[in-house]
Every structure is written in C-alpha cells, then in structure tokens.
Amino acid sequence: MRIILTILSLLSFSTHAQVLRQSTEKCISKVEQLSQKNKFDEGIKTIENAIANPKNTEDDLTQLYGYLGGLYINIDSVKLAREAIEKSLEFLPNAKSPVSKAVAFRFKSLLNSFFNLPDEVVKDAITGLQLIENQEGHLDLKYHLNYLLYATYSGWKDEDKMMQYIKECDKYAQQSGNPNYKANVDLGLSAIYLFRFRENNKVSDLDSNQFYLQKAYKTYQSHPTEVxxxxxxxxxxxxxxxxxxxxxxxxxxxxxxxxxxxxxxxxxxxxxxxxxxxxxxxxxxxxxxxxxxxxxxxxxxxxxxx
Structure with a gap:
C-alpha cells in the first residue's frame, strides 16, 4: 500500500469574491458546510438552484459553475463535471473580478488533475495564483491552488517543489485558522518525509513522517467537527x-x-x-x-x- 495524498481536501468550498451577490455568497457558504459532511448531492441541488437565479452576473455564474464542476468531480460524474467547468470558462471573459477568474482556473486545474494531465494542472493553478497575487485575503483560494501544485509535484516525486507548495499551503492554513487545512498540510508533510525515507532509508525521516501524522490527528481530536x-x-x-x-x-x-x-x-x-x-x-x-x-x-x- 502507498500513503494517500489528501487530494479530496481540495474540494473544501469557501466564498471568494466581494463582487458576488449576497445570495451567491450564502449559497457557496452552504455548499462548503455540506461538502465538509460529504453531502455532495445536496450541494449540487443548492448550486443548481442558485444558477437558476436570473439576477446572476458573469462573476456569479463563473464561480457557481466552477463549484458545481468540483462537486461533480467528488462523485465521479466526469461528463457533468466537464460540462459545468466549461460553462464556468464561458462566463470567465466577462467576469469583472480576478478572483472569479482564479476560481474558474482552480476548477479547470482540478478537472485536469482528475484526468491525470499534470502539465495542465500546473499551468492552470499558476495562472490562478497570478490572478490573485495582488489581492488581499482569499486565503482559501490561495490554499487550494497551492495544494493542487503540491499534489501534482508529489506525482512527479519532486520533493523540493512539494515542500515549497505545502509550505505555502501551511501559510494560508495558519492565517485562516482552518483546522481541516492544517490537518491536510500535516498529512502532506508526513507524505514528503515518507517519500524521503523510501529513497534514503533514514530513520529520522520515518520519525518525521509519524510526527506530522500524529500532529494531524491531534488537530482532528481538538476540532472533530471541523476536520x-x-x-x-x-x-x-x-x-x-x-x-x-x-x-x-x-x-x-x-x-x-x-x-x-x-x-x-x-x-x-x-x-x-x-x-x-x-x-x-x-x-x-x-x-x-x-x-x-x-x-x-x-x-x-x-x-x-x-
């Protein structure tokens, strides 16, 4: 067996852009809570109801369709995921907020990850990060884009890049105070040290693997409803x-x-x-x-x- 990378943690949802209408922000917030509980079908219904609102702007639709695609990825509905993310990209050119555009690239990157297209994952995730590099806040979006990069470089076994991007994830996890992000960062670090142990057979790396795995578990024990x-x-x-x-x-x-x-x-x-x-x-x-x-x-x- 091989250690599991917590890619599914990329699908934790949070509101991103101040330009969104209040009803859209509430919708995405609700979907975040449902996703935390693995209630993806209910999340899909919530997003679909929001999409049907005739008052939606291009920013609303760019983000809503992106999130819908992410939900479909969670339940392995590949065709519907692709269709939703393509819709998100259709509205992207007319979206006013760089944050909304970054959301679209986040889910495009996630879809490419699902199809095992690592070069495209890196390209889209970096594009998303560049769009919001001068934007204050949006810690969750920055976290997820960096985690996509970490996960991709883990597939390439590029430990330097893995460490670079998991440290970025850690920065945003600490700033946001999100226990689920923190636990996933420690799982990521434990995976890096296990890779190192398998390459060099150093006991200290195996000890570090267990240290971060135990640290993740302690986060869960302290926040059982938030992990x-x-x-x-x-x-x-x-x-x-x-x-x-x-x-x-x-x-x-x-x-x-x-x-x-x-x-x-x-x-x-x-x-x-x-x-x-x-x-x-x-x-x-x-x-x-x-x-x-x-x-x-x-x-x-x-x-x-x-």
Whole structure:
C-alpha cells in the first residue's frame, strides 16, 4: 500500500469574491458546510438552484459553475463535471473580478488533475495564483491552488517543489485558522518525509513522517467537527499502513493496532462522511495482513471486496 495524498481536501468550498451577490455568497457558504459532511448531492441541488437565479452576473455564474464542476468531480460524474467547468470558462471573459477568474482556473486545474494531465494542472493553478497575487485575503483560494501544485509535484516525486507548495499551503492554513487545512498540510508533510525515507532509508525521516501524522490527528481530536471525514479516513489508513510496512512489532501486535485505526475509518465510511472508494484502501491493507499469516483465502476475499 502507498500513503494517500489528501487530494479530496481540495474540494473544501469557501466564498471568494466581494463582487458576488449576497445570495451567491450564502449559497457557496452552504455548499462548503455540506461538502465538509460529504453531502455532495445536496450541494449540487443548492448550486443548481442558485444558477437558476436570473439576477446572476458573469462573476456569479463563473464561480457557481466552477463549484458545481468540483462537486461533480467528488462523485465521479466526469461528463457533468466537464460540462459545468466549461460553462464556468464561458462566463470567465466577462467576469469583472480576478478572483472569479482564479476560481474558474482552480476548477479547470482540478478537472485536469482528475484526468491525470499534470502539465495542465500546473499551468492552470499558476495562472490562478497570478490572478490573485495582488489581492488581499482569499486565503482559501490561495490554499487550494497551492495544494493542487503540491499534489501534482508529489506525482512527479519532486520533493523540493512539494515542500515549497505545502509550505505555502501551511501559510494560508495558519492565517485562516482552518483546522481541516492544517490537518491536510500535516498529512502532506508526513507524505514528503515518507517519500524521503523510501529513497534514503533514514530513520529520522520515518520519525518525521509519524510526527506530522500524529500532529494531524491531534488537530482532528481538538476540532472533530471541523476536520472532514475524508481527512480523518486518510489519517487512519496511513496509520494502519505504517504499521503494516514499517513497525518493528510482531505481526499480531501490528495487526491489532492497525485494525483499531481501520475501524475508525470504517465507521466514518459507514456514516457516509467520506468517499466510498476509500474502502479499497482498507480492504487492501487487511489483505496484506492476511497474506503473511498464510490465510490466502481471506486475503483473496478482501481483495475481491476491494
């Protein structure tokens, strides 16, 4: 198993532009709350109702369609996501605010990330950041654009760039005070140190991996309603994966501890507070624990479930 990057944290929604009508700002704020609870279908209905308002400006529509596309990405509705983001880009030329334009590029970048087009992801994310580099505030938008860059460079295993952009994310997470952002930054840092350990086999890097993973979990414990279920599930899977791959304890001890973390992840998934597809990671880890025990039938069943 490999550590999971918290790409789904990119889909936390927040209001961005002062030029938006008040009803649009309220709509996006509501969608943010729904997305935190993994209620993407309800978020889609909320956005669609807002789009139908005849008083919408180009700025309203640029952002609303962008967010709609992001919601569709969350539920893997690729065709609808593409259509919504293309609509956002149609309104972009007449939008007055550079922030609205940056929002459009954020979701265009996110769509390209979904299609595994990393060069386009970087191009669009940097364009978005350039549009708002002289704009005060908009911490959430700056955070998400930088996280897209971090995630893309992680795919290229460019640790210098990964560290550069996760530090930018950390800056905006600290300024915003958003616990979910903070937890995801620490998950990102833990991933960087795990990459380093796999390259250099330095125990200090593995210790740093665990330090930041524990730090993310402490953030969740302090703010359980403000850290998303998706982020929590990824933490638990990464803890279990550490026990599978790197702990020096006996197999039995490692399995007991790992299953405690996986149980938290399973409960969160059963409560529908995180994307269903995370079950694949859980069953994969359980399968890998079963194989060294010689229980190949159970291992196979877990893989089939996955």
């Amino acid at each position: 998303s279920g998706s982020t929590l599930v990824i933490m638990m899977i990464n803890f279990a994966n550490y026990l599978l791959e790197h702990s020096s304890e006996s197999l039995t001890t490692r399995k007991v501890e790992a299953y405690k973390y996986l149980k938290i992840a399973e409960t969160t998934l059963e409560e529908k507070r995180a994307p269903f597809k995370r079950w694949v990671n859980i069953y994969g880890i359980k399968s890998e624990f079963a194989m060294p025990e010689g229980d190949l039938e159970t291992a196979e069943n877990y893989l089939l479930e996955g």
